[in-house]
Amino acid sequence: MNSKYYLTEVDKVPESIYCYHDLMGETFIEPHIHEKGQFLYTEGGVVHIKTNNRTYYLPARHYMWIPPGIKHAIYPSSPKVIMRNLYFPLTERASIFYKKEGIYPVNNLVMELLLFTKNWNGDIIKSQETKYAIVNAFKALLEQTVPQSLHLELPQPTDRRLIHIIDYLTNHIHQEHLLPELASKFSMTDKSLYRLFKKDLGMSFISYYTQLRVFKSLEYLMNPDYTISEIANMLGYSSLPTFSNTFSKIMGKRPSDYRKSNEIYLVS
Template identity: 35%
Template sequence: MSQFLEKVDNDIHAYFVHHDRAEEKLPMHQHTKHQLSYVEGGVAFLNTLEKSYFLPARHFLWIPAGVKHNVTSRTSVKMVHNVYIPTSLFPAEHVLSQNGGIYPVTNLLMEMIYYTEQWNGEIAKQDREQFEFLNVFKNVVLDVAKIPFPLVLPTTDNEGLREVLKYIHLNIDQPLYLNEVAKRFGYSSRSLSRLFKKHMDTSFLQYVKLTRIVRGMEKLLKTDQSISEIAYSCGYNSLSSFSFTFHQVAHMSPAEFRKQNL
C-alpha cells in the first residue's frame, strides 16, 4: 500500500490516473491529492472515520485531500477508475476542497473517465495533451458537482454503539424498536438515544430508517426481486410506507431509482 501511495503523492503538482481494483484492497488511508473514483459495475461504499456514503451506479465519489478513507463493495466490481487531482490546481474555496460526497455522473463526464483508461500513472505538465485534458476534466467536475447524493450513514468509533449498529444491520428485516434494542445491550431507552445523538448526531429511528433505505437500494440494484418483496425484506410492513420513505430520502421512487441506475 505504501508504494502505491508514494506514487500517487510523488509529484504534488501532477495528476495521477489509476484503473483497476486496487482501491478495494486498501485499508483506511489518505493522500495529499483530491480523489475522484468511478466504480464500474457493482455497489460500493465510501467509508471515512465519521461517515459511510452509499455509491449507486452512475455516480462518482469525491474524497478531499487528507481525508482518511477506504472503498468497499458488497458485490463484484468490474473496474474502479481513479483520478487524483493536485490541490494546487483546485480552487481552495470550492466546497469539494473540504467535503467528500457522491455526485451524479453526466454523459460527458463518463466519456471523459473512459477516455483516461488509456493512461495509468503520473501525468505532469510536460505531458501536455494529457495534462490539458485532465485540466478540462477537473473543470467539468467542478461544474457538475452541485448537489450531492443525499444518503449518508454516520459511523462511530464507540465500541458499545458499534455493536448496536452491527445488530441493526444484521436484523434490518425485523421490527427494530428503541426500547427492545436498548434492553438487549443493557441500556435504557434514554441512554441509548443519548449515545446516538452524542456520537453520531442522529437518532436511533433516523439511523434505522436510513439503513433500511440503503439496504433497499442495494437490493434494487443487485437483485431481480419485486419492489414489494424488497420492501418486506427491509423491514417495512407495506409497499406504500417503503415507497414513501424512499422518496423522502432519495427524492425519487424505488422504480425510478432502479430504472435510472440500471
C-alpha cells in the same frame, strides 16, 4: 487488481494527474491517505468509503470527491464493482469544493470526459498536452456542474455500546426494529438509548435506522434477481408503499426508477 497502487504510485510524481480504472473484485482497500485529491466513480454496485468519523455509501453512477489528507478505507459491496479514479494535485488556492468530502451524481458532460480516460492508467503530466488538457478540464468541470452534495453518509459511532447496537442493526437488517425492543435487548431504557443516539451520532434512532435501511437497499437494487417487493421484505418492511415512499424521500426517486438509471455502461 493491483491493490497497492494507491500507496506506492499515486503521489510518486507530485505534479501529475494520476488515472486508475479497474474491477474491484472483492478487494478491500485498507485505510490510507493521498497527497492528491481523489475523484472516485463507481458502477456495478455500491462502494462504502469509511473515514475517521463517517461511512459514505457511494452508489453506482455517482462519484465521491475525497480531499487530500483525508484518511479513508474502501469496501466494495459486490465483486462486479468497477472503480474509476482520477487523482489531482491541488494548490492552497483551490476552491472550497475541492476541500470537502462529497457525493454527487455524474452528469452527461462529466461522463463524456470520463469516457476519454477509461483506458488510461498512470501518470499524466503537462508534456502530454492532449491528455493533460482533457483531465484538467475534467477537474474544472466538477465544481462548475455539480448540484448540492448528496447526504449519503452516516456518522460512525464512538460509544462501545452504540457500536454493538449498530452492528446488530446492520446484521439483522431483514428484521424490523423498534426503539423499545432494541433498548430492552441491550438492557437499556427507551430514553437512555434515544439519548445515546443523539449524543454520539447527533441524530435520532429513527433517522439513523431509516437511512441505514435505504442505503442498504442501494446494494440490493443492483441485483436484478430481487423484485422491489422482495427488497422491501429483506429490509424488514411489511409494506411495499412504505419502503417506496421512504426511499423516494431520501434518494429523490422511486426504487424502480433508481434501478432503471443504474445499468453499467462504461465497460472495461
